Amino acid sequence: MAAYAPLDEADARYASSKSIHYPDDTVLALPETRGTAGLPATPASALLGKPERIPPLSRKQTNLLTAVLRGIPLLDHTRTTSYLKDDEVVRSALRVLPTSASVVEAGEANRMRPRLLTAVIGPEARRTGYLHGLPDQGVGPLLQAVDKAVRTPLVLRVVYGASTQVPLRALSYVLPAVLMATRLSAVGCSTPYLQVILAASLGCRINALAERDVAEETAVLAHSLDRMLAVLTPGRYGIYSTPSGTEDVLAVLHQLVDGLTPAERARVLDRLGGKGGATADEQTLRYAAAHVLVHDRVAVPLALSKGGPAPENATVIDIGSLQERHFYDVRRLFASGPPGGAEPGALVLSRHSVPPYTMARGGDIGLREFLTGRSTENIPVASAARHDLRLLWAELPCHVLGDAPPPSGPGGSCDEHPLWPAGRHRQGGDR
Incomplete structure (x- = not known):
């Protein structure tokens, strides 16, 4: 497996050879604790927005999870990266984990949680899996997803937007999820499923793109992804598309946008600032609302076009480009809006710094x-x-x-x- 030079070299500089042993003597290399000298401190309560309480974990389980989480990069809306420290992990992050219902369930959770978390975002996963870190509010949702994945099927989800010219490197957007699925299978997660959503028709309507061009490019992308995933993860993927008739979905988008207060609208516009191809304020607001419908409310009907169907009642972890951290933050504003709102789920950020389904301004290959x-x-x-x-x-x-x-x-x-x-x-x- 190839290793990739990180975008932030500090992630590599602070890694060490310290090891930790699982009960069955499986050895895992972990990073040393690093401080955040020179970086703005993030209060533990602000990371997750959760009230403080005693974590329902044994000391051994706490130490295992702490060792995995220590040093994970957290990205905010600026280019500043902070890192989890011991006190933040123990006092805040781990407190979102629920108490197990039985001794047997607790034993299985204690056995699998550190392994799954390591496969998803551990130091080796970041070094070799083209992963950068988490959004600054994403620690709690990821821990909750990993905990649920012990008992439920796991779906790794990658969402593509609309483009009138899809670059060749768009095929690389699914590869962090493919590599993650391989690591998860190796630690005992039963056949994680890769779900690819091509939201081209929805993005086309929001950003007023040429429908024929978008449809043709999306068809080429779907065909190529199918060819690739059939080799890399045979039988464990599905490529879905949003329907061409999206009037009902657009009506819900308008409802979500109308539910924002003036202060919330201003915050969304300030945070996104035309990202996602939007050229007007209303487009930006609708594009943000579309992220809510696809990721958090599952309110957009999807049609399976390639591969097999996703498992039912599954836990979902999103893998997205660095730009997705901006949308992740504003998705939280919609959770308190019209009925049906939900906090954003787990999101892991890949190292894709330019949206992978649009041509890079400095030059790209179609x-x-x-x-x-x-x-x-x-x-x-x-x-x-x-x-x-x-x-x-x-x-x-x-x-x-x-x-x-x-x-x-x-x-x-x-x-x-x-x-x-x-x-x-x-x-x-x-x-």
């Missing part, structure tokens, strides 16, 4: 032009996009898309392509 065999050697590629492409080359077996030519065009090879690092591609069937 998925369609790659598939049709056009040479990409002279196309300028932005630095952030190049990182995503390196992830794609490292994890995607060469020629897995079937009818696609090699990256350098007809007659070329993977090794010859300037964006394909030598020796890091894999032949089909290696995974």
Whole structure:
């Protein structure tokens, strides 16, 4: 498995070789405690918004979970990254975990929780899984999701928006979830399911994009994702799309937006500021509300187009780009609005710094032009996009898309392509 240079080198500098042993002698490498000198302190209560109470955990379980959580990067709306410390973990984060109903349930939870949490966001997962950290309000929801995943099926969800030109690196957006699923399976989580949602038709209406262009690009993306996931995670994924007729959904969006107070509207606009392709205030507000409907209220009907159906009554963990931390924050504003509101669930942030389904402004390679065999050697590629492409080359077996030519065009090879690092591609069937 390839290792990726983190966006924030501090994440790597503060890792150490300290180890902790599970009861069955499984060894896990964990980071040392690090302080937050020079960074603004975040009160423990502000991290989760939960009242203080005694955590229903044994000292051993507390120590295990503390060791995994220690040092996790927390990202706020600025470029500042803070890190969890021991007192924050013990006094605040772990208190969201419920008391087990029985001794047997407690034993299974104590056995699996540290393993699942490590597979999702532990230091090795961040180092090799193209993961950066959590939104600054995301510790509690992730702990609750991991606890539920001990007893329920687990769904890893990735959501794509609308685009009139999908880049090649859009295929890399699902790879952190694929790698996470592999780690979860290795620690005993039974077949985690990968759900891909293509919310193109909804995003198209909100941002007033050309419907035909969006539909054509989304069809190419769905076909390519299906080819790729059939190799990387066969039988454990589903690709869903939002319906083309979205009048009822748009009506709910307007209801959500109308339920915001003037102060809340101002906060949403200040936080998002045209992100997501919006060009007007009302578009920004509706785009934020769409995130609420898709992620928190499950109010958007979905149609399965590729793969198999998601398990029922599952626990969901979202994996999203760094930009999703902004939407995660404003989703909390809608929870106190019209009836049916819910706090945002678990979100893990990948290292995708530019929205993966839109072309990077500094230069990018289109998925369609790659598939049709056009040479990409002279196309300028932005630095952030190049990182995503390196992830794609490292994890995607060469020629897995079937009818696609090699990256350098007809007659070329993977090794010859300037964006394909030598020796890091894999032949089909290696995974």
